[in-house]
Amino acid sequence: MLKISLDKLDKLFEAITASKTLYIPVDREDGAAEYRKYKSGMKLSNALNTVRSAKDFFFPQTENLVDFKMDGKNIEVIDIRKESEDFVIFGVRACDARSFTILDKVFLAEPVDSYYKNRREHGTVVTMACTRPAETCFCGTFGIDATSPEGDAACYSDGENLFIEAHNEKGQKFIDSISALLEDGDTAKLEETRSKTREILKKLPLANLSTDSFGGDKLNEYFNSDKWGELSESCLGCGTCTFVCPTCQCYDIKDFNTGHGIKRFRCWDSCMYSDFTKMAHGNPRLTQLERFRQRFMHKLVYFPANNNGEFGCVGCGRCLSKCPISMNIVKVMKALEVK
Amino acid sequence: MNNDTLIPYIGVVTDIRQDTPDVKTFRVVSTEGGKVFEHMPGQCAMLSIPGVGEAMFSITSSPTNKEFMEFSIKKCGCLTTWLHAMDVGQQITIRGPYGNAFPVETELKGKDLLFIAGGIGLAPLRSVINYVRANRSNYGDVQIIYGSRSKDDLVDYKEIIDEWMNDDGIEVDLTIDNPQEGWNGHVGFVPNYVKELNPSINKTVLICGPPIMIKFTLAGLKELGFKETQVYTTMELRMKCGVGKCGRCNIGNKYVCKDGPVFRFDQLGELPDEY
Numbered sequence: 001m002l003k004i005s006l007d008k009l010d011k012l013f014e015a016i017t018a019s020k021t022l023y024i025p026v027d028r029e030d031g032a033a034e035y036r037k038y039k040s041g042m043k044l045s046n047a048l049n050t051v052r053s054a055k056d057f058f059f060p061q062t063e064n065l066v067d068f069k070m071d072g073k074n075i076e077v078i079d080i081r082k083e084s085e086d087f088v089i090f091g092v093r094a095c096d097a098r099s100f101t102i103l104d105k106v107f108l109a110e111p112v113d114s115y116y117k118n119r120r121e122h123g124t125v126v127t128m129a130c131t132r133p134a135e136t137c138f139c140g141t142f143g144i145d146a147t148s149p150e151g152d153a154a155c156y157s158d159g160e161n162l163f164i165e166a167h168n169e170k171g172q173k174f175i176d177s178i179s180a181l182l183e184d185g186d187t188a189k190l191e192e193t194r195s196k197t198r199e200i201l202k203k204l205p206l207a208n209l210s211t212d213s214f215g216g217d218k219l220n221e222y223f224n225s226d227k228w229g230e231l232s233e234s235c236l237g238c239g240t241c242t243f244v245c246p247t248c249q250c251y252d253i254k255d256f257n258t259g260h261g262i263k264r265f266r267c268w269d270s271c272m273y274s275d276f277t278k279m280a281h282g283n284p285r286l287t288q289l290e291r292f293r294q295r296f297m298h299k300l301v302y303f304p305a306n307n308n309g310e311f312g313c314v315g316c317g318r319c320l321s322k323c324p325i326s327m328n329i330v331k332v333m334k335a336l337e338v339k
Numbered sequence: 340m341n342n343d344t345l346i347p348y349i350g351v352v353t354d355i356r357q358d359t360p361d362v363k364t365f366r367v368v369s370t371e372g373g374k375v376f377e378h379m380p381g382q383c384a385m386l387s388i389p390g391v392g393e394a395m396f397s398i399t400s401s402p403t404n405k406e407f408m409e410f411s412i413k414k415c416g417c418l419t420t421w422l423h424a425m426d427v428g429q430q431i432t433i434r435g436p437y438g439n440a441f442p443v444e445t446e447l448k449g450k451d452l453l454f455i456a457g458g459i460g461l462a463p464l465r466s467v468i469n470y471v472r473a474n475r476s477n478y479g480d481v482q483i484i485y486g487s488r489s490k491d492d493l494v495d496y497k498e499i500i501d502e503w504m505n506d507d508g509i510e511v512d513l514t515i516d517n518p519q520e521g522w523n524g525h526v527g528f529v530p531n532y533v534k535e536l537n538p539s540i541n542k543t544v545l546i547c548g549p550p551i552m553i554k555f556t557l558a559g560l561k562e563l564g565f566k567e568t569q570v571y572t573t574m575e576l577r578m579k580c581g582v583g584k585c586g587r588c589n590i591g592n593k594y595v596c597k598d599g600p601v602f603r604f605d606q607l608g609e610l611p612d613e614y
Contacts, residue, residue, distance in 0.1 A: 065345050073426070075389060075431070077346065077348075077349060079346055113343070114342075216592065219610075219611065223591070224611075249586065251579065251580070251585050251586070253585070255390045257390045264389065269585070269586075269587075280415040281550075284613050284614050297591075301592070302589065
């Protein structure tokens with residue numbers, strides 16, 4: 001497999017930025033990792049993953065959809081869409097890489113969302129295999145192999161070298177663009193690293209979490225479960241879980257009057273919020289129980305019902321570490337599962 | 340870049356009719372004249388005044404009307420209040436058509452039809468009624484049971500009296516909730532009136548109105564011997580995108596904007612009771 005020495009990563013990043021905008025996870029001042037646009041001198045974070053998911057690259061938290069000019073009784077529609085620049089997201093973990101294929105099922109389904117598609121087409125996803133999975137990780141539950149991430153191209157580290165392989169044409173183009181820096185390398189030590197990681201994955205506390213009880217055919221059974229009251233009792237409805245979630249894709253559309261015209265925005269929304277479904281004639285999800293149930297039913301039952309059994313969760317563990325009341329999808333699955 | 344459904348077209352309001360104290364019917368054409376897009380009875384469109392709001396409304400005109408689209412809109416929120424205050428000539432934004440339609444070319448063809456509506460619930464059914472009237476030979480007998488709070492709250496009253504009631508093979512039964520001076524017709528709630536009229540159970544039913552009316556009418560229809568597979572309704576939930584992506588109008592795994600708004604009651608019965 002092609003490789004580059006880890007101490008030459010700076011050169012690799014410089015070579016990528018010669019032709020494309022590059023984003024890499026870096027350590028923030030507070031120690032947490034986040035994706036930033038690469039500038040010379042930036043160091044790749046050693047963190048297991050970024051605090052926010054990588055979904056922003058294709059489905060940003062806020063984006064301008066269209067503008068309007070109002071003139072008396074007349075309205076002018078201004079299409080402000082522009083072709084996205086070519087960019088590379090480097091170091092995406094296996095869980096987040098899978099989240100893109102889940103988001104694809106929503107945004108690339110007819111009618112195709114042109115905003116999402118534009119960025120998806122121009123973005124190259126270069127993933128990074130995990131070597132130090134954490135106790136909140138459970139990507140294996142959803143059939144994801146943290147040592148073999150998806151993406152257009154994937155990287156694997158053996159502690160000394162970074163090995164790179166392409167998964168598709170886009171990934172191959174990426175490798176071709178940096179081929180001058182790569183050389184053939186022996187993967188013996190890498191295979192050792194990967195099997196060590198696989199051993200860790202097997203021993204993780206959530207390694208035995210199973211999706212067997214869930215899926216599209218359990219709709220009314222789980223909807224009517226008497227467990228939802230207890231599970232949702234302490235939920236604050238803060239929406240943190242949906243905002244850090246790489247697969248949550250619900251959105252709101254709102255207009256803003258700039259004084260010179262109207263800008264229509266799309267922004268992330270959360271089914272955990274009380275006004276999410278509120279309308280003139282009432283609200284079908286009146287209490288936090290219904291809103292809490294909606295989020296988990298969507299990921300564990302509704303999404304698989306509409307997508308050949310695929311679940312709307314990738315086991316990244318962000319909601320486990322960020323929920324202020326320590327409620328999360330794992331607790332929900334354990335409470336509902338049929339043993 | 341391809342057209343995106345989230346980028347709307349411009350529509351021009353060419354006529355505004357005050358139907359009831361809180362319902363107006365707006366006629367909309369494209370800036371070049373003619374319809375902005377084609378639709379089937381039961382489908383909806385997203386209307387907006389930029390800076391005020393955007394919301395989903397059923398298209399109340401029939402697709403057989405080749406000149407314009409109509410929307411009967413009740414004043415009940417921010418956007419609808421704005422729409423009620425505007426004048427003819429105002430431009431609005433419009434996108435769609437969204438959702439499925441009543442199966443006028445398949446399951447409803449050749450059937451005796453019973454329309455049951457309450458209040459503004461006539462709006463989506465009017466599209467089907469006028470489609471059926473325009474293609475009269477494709478359908479059997481038509482009965483329309485329509486009720487409202489008062490005579491003044493009957494939407495499209497003029498069209499009902501002048502056109503529907505004069506058609507052969509169409510029976511129109513009107514009712515209002517409470518007695519009123521100048522009203523010689525039936526007084527009483529729709530669910531009870533349906534039971535009194537005792538329609539033939541061979542009819543296929545299309546029902547729309549307030550949830551409470553639908554609930555009691557459906558129960559009454561079942562008592563009369565109707566099956567859920569004979570009864571269609573159209574649903575309303577909060578929507579933002581109209582294409583099954585923004586995530587808020589789902590009932591179970593079905594999106595009302597995309598898989599609905601028209602559902603048959605046996606299909607609705609399989610879904611969670613959350614609407």
